[in-house]
Amino acid sequence: MSGLIQVLPQSISNQIAAGEVVGRPASVVKELIENSIDANSTNIELFVSNGGKTLIQVVDNGSGMSKNDAKLCFQPHATSKIKAIEDIYNIRTMGFRGEALSSISSISHLELRTKNKDDKLGISIELQGGEIVEINPVGIEQGTSIAVKNLFFNVPARRNFLKSNNIENSHILNEFLRIALIHPEISFSYHNDSKLIHRVEPANFKKRIIDLFGKSFNERLIPIEEEVNEVKISGFISKANFARRNKRDQYFFVNKRFMRNYYFANAIERAYQGLITEKTYPIFFINLEVEPENIDVNIHPTKTEIKFLDEKLIYAVLHAAAKKSLGQFTLSSEIDFEQDQSFFATPLKKGELPKLPKVETNPDFNPFEEKWFKPKPKGTSQLEISNRENWEKFFEEDSKVEERLDIRQSNDSIQFRNKYIITKTTSSVFIIDQEKASERILFEQFSNNNYQNISSQQLLFPYNHFFSPQDSIKILELVPELKEYGFVLEYQKDGSFNILGIPNNINIDEIEVVLEDLIKDLDSDISSTEPMENPSSRRYKMALSMSKKLSIKHGKELDNEEIQGLIGQLFSSNNCEVSPSGHKTMISFDKDGIDKLFG
Ligand code: ADP
Ligand code: MG
Numbered sequence: 098m099s100g101l102i103q104v105l106p107q108s109i110s111n112q113i114a115a116g117e118v119v120g121r122p123a124s125v126v127k128e129l130i131e132n133s134i135d136a137n138s139t140n141i142e143l144f145v146s147n148g149g150k151t152l153i154q155v156v157d158n159g160s161g162m163s164k165n166d167a168k169l170c171f172q173p174h175a176t177s178k179i180k181a182i183e184d185i186y187n188i189r190t191m192g193f194r195g196e197a198l199s200s201i202s203s204i205s206h207l208e209l210r211t212k213n214k215d216d217k218l219g220i221s222i223e224l225q226g227g228e229i230v231e232i233n234p235v236g237i238e239q240g241t242s243i244a245v246k247n248l249f250f251n252v253p254a255r256r257n258f259l260k261s262n263n264i265e266n267s268h269i270l271n272e273f274l275r276i277a278l279i280h281p282e283i284s285f286s287y288h289n290d291s292k293l294i295h296r297v298e299p300a301n302f303k304k305r306i307i308d309l310f311g312k313s314f315n316e317r318l319i320p321i322e323e324e325v326n327e328v329k330i331s332g333f334i335s336k337a338n339f340a341r342r343n344k345r346d347q348y349f350f351v352n353k354r355f356m357r358n359y360y361f362a363n364a365i366e367r368a369y370q371g372l373i374t375e376k377t378y379p380i381f382f383i384n385l386e387v388e389p390e391n392i393d394v395n396i397h398p399t400k401t402e403i404k405f406l407d408e409k410l411i412y413a414v415l416h417a418a419a420k421k422s423l424g425q426f427t428l429s430s431e432i433d434f435e436q437d438q439s440f441f442a443t444p445l446k447k448g449e450l451p452k453l454p455k456v457e458t459n460p461d462f463n464p465f466e467e468k469w470f471k472p473k474p475k476g477t478s479q480l481e482i483s484n485r486e487n488w489e490k491f492f493e494e495d496s497k498v499e500e501r502l503d504i505r506q507s508n509d510s511i512q513f514r515n516k517y518i519i520t521k522t523t524s525s526v527f528i529i530d531q532e533k534a535s536e537r538i539l540f541e542q543f544s545n546n547n548y549q550n551i552s553s554q555q556l557l558f559p560y561n562h563f564f565s566p567q568d569s570i571k572i573l574e575l576v577p578e579l580k581e582y583g584f585v586l587e588y589q590k591d592g593s594f595n596i597l598g599i600p601n602n603i604n605i606d607e608i609e610v611v612l613e614d615l616i617k618d619l620d621s622d623i624s625s626t627e628p629m630e631n632p633s634s635r636r637y638k639m640a641l642s643m644s645k646k647l648s649i650k651h652g653k654e655l656d657n658e659e660i661q662g663l664i665g666q667l668f669s670s671n672n673c674e675v676s677p678s679g680h681k682t683m684i685s686f687d688k689d690g691i692d693k694l695f696g
Pocket of ligand 2: 132195
């Protein structure tokens with residue numbers, strides 16, 4: 098039988114290679130921008146249409162190519178970046194495999210225009226499925242423009258696996274951010290469906306982070322620096338009081354290449370142990386500089402995993418550097434009511450440091466679940482309060498309703514340290530945390546679609562603000578709901594928002610942080626339409642986040658009427674004894690309890 102083995106035609110083998118390099122439009126964005134960086138561009142512009150499905154174009158002002166190179170660059174393994182095998186061990190460019198352009202061109206309609214500094218005229222080359230269909234001279238400036246149209250036009254299987262434009266756009270944005278972040282010396286712009294999403298000018302690293310992620314990052318970050326023989330670390334980590342509920346804003350770069358590394362991330366996270374709650378994570382933007390020969394970027398085709406020669410050492414250096422930075426900055430973390438024993442605790446001795454608050458919440462806590470309303474046997478819940486039994490008695494008694502009414506009508510309540518309200522009934526004394534109580538009240542109202550306590554102030558002059566593009570997309574979706582909470586926002590053509598109204602109890606300069614935190618709190622469930630009763634639903638999370646943001650804060654002085662209002666509303670709420678996030682809103686002592694305290 099004659100041979101079954103055939104050498105695949107070039108076009109097919111290119112398409113197979115394309116599968117490795119080009120998973121989705123975002124991979125094309127990455128390869129094209131990296132090529133522009135390798136060509137020493139100082140300005141790079143990205144244009145995307147329809148989630149990258151119809152157009153991805155990158156225009157740069159870099160070295161450009163000669164006419165000959167322009168024709169060659171689509172050949173497989175065509176690269177100007179390595180000449181000999183030794184070069185592989187000393188890679189200082191982003192690309193080197195010479196397979197991106199051949200792969201991308203084999204699965205798209207591609208148009209290249211390029212001119213180097215020696216030629217008078219540039220060259221324009223059009224390809225379809227990797228075949229050159231047209232070549233023309235063009236009069237252009239030095240630099241390169243590559244437009245990739247109709248990606249996967251000849252690979253229906255891939256095309257059908259593409260996700261919605263929104264999802265593809267968010268992958269593209271991630272690639273853009275990863276590259277733009279660590280090349281602050283280059284100016285970038287990013288247009289999506291003709292809307293300008295980002296334009297960043299040359300800056301230092303910190304400024305670049307702020308330009309891309311928003312002004313609020315300015316006060317959230319502290320520098321981290323360390324240098325030993327094997328590695329130089331530089332960048333920024335978040336202060337302990339700005340932890341996140343997800344790991345989204347954790348960026349490692351190695352020699353200016355984005356890298357995922359859970360092991361190194363753990364070195365940083367461990368430095369925060371005891372400073373932040375479990376299941377929250379620090380933010381960081383860290384570049385590691387190592388000798389190229391000490392890493393292997395070649396183990397994964399899309400190169401976000403990088404192998405190090407000396408991982409343990411780098412782990413130790415990272416961990417120590419993060420601890421050092423954190424130590425140099427004051428660790429102010431909001432003291433939680435539950436841990437604030439200052440009422441009763443013995444005063445600190447001279448030179449003794451106050452214990453850092455440890456906030457414990459019960460992950461199973463769900464205020465909509467019946468069991469949380471009912472008294473529980475002692476010792477079963479983290480919400481256990483010292484006088485739990487008294488409480489249980491209190492709520493079990495038939496006189497409960499009268500007692501509640503009694504509290505609401507009581508007029509002799511006082512505010513203490515602008516933080517607590519002390520009130521009494523005939524049989525008990527209550528100390529109420531005004532902030533936690535207010536959260537409970539608002540949460541109850543929001544859960545019942547009652548927003549009447551929110552009054553919105555209209556701003557005299559609209560306040561214009563650019564959110565990060567990731568956030569903008571989400572905020573746009575939330576505009577109608579935000580209005581109920583008193584935020585009146587209008588999306589502008591240039592990608593910014595005009596803020597026309599805000600709830601009364603927040604300040605215009607807080608708006609950015611409030612909305613950004615909301616997005617973070619909602620996390621990925623932004624489009625969930627689950628009913629309110631489900632704690633993972635968007636509506637629930639939104640009510641939770643907003644009740645925290647719009648609550649009466651510690652430090653606010655309340656007049657008598659406000660005090661009475663707060664007490665009245667609190668005791669009419671379900672679950673009045675705990676805040677929606679599971680903290681105590683009050684502690685109480687009945688007369689037996691007080692007698693006992695006096696022995
Ligand atoms: P690699 O980047 O691995 O070398 P590519 O397929 O991405 O391979 O690119 C092939 C070659 O085309 C590059 O080595 C470079 O010489 C040239 N090239 C690609 N993009 C540009 C650009 N924007 N400016 C100048 N030259 C480019
Ligand atoms: Mg390349």
